[in-house]
Amino acid sequence: MQLAIADLFDVSQPTVCRVVHRVSEAIASLLPDFIHLPVNREECKT
Numbered sequence: 563m564q565l566a567i568a569d570l571f572d573v574s575q576p577t578v579c580r581v582v583h584r585v586s587e588a589i590a591s592l593l594p595d596f597i598h599l600p601v602n603r604e605e606c607k608t
Contacts (some may be wrong), residue, residue: 564578600606
């Protein structure tokens with residue numbers, strides 16, 4: 563998949579790998595803003 567994307571955008575596969583890694587980290591850093599897991603029974607009831 564990375565090779566196909568690299569060919570499509572005329573960049574190297576390592577560049578695609580770095581971009582995918584950075585974007586994944588950015589998305590993961592936003593996780594707490596959008597997903598909240600309950601920490602006690604009271605929160606589970608709502």
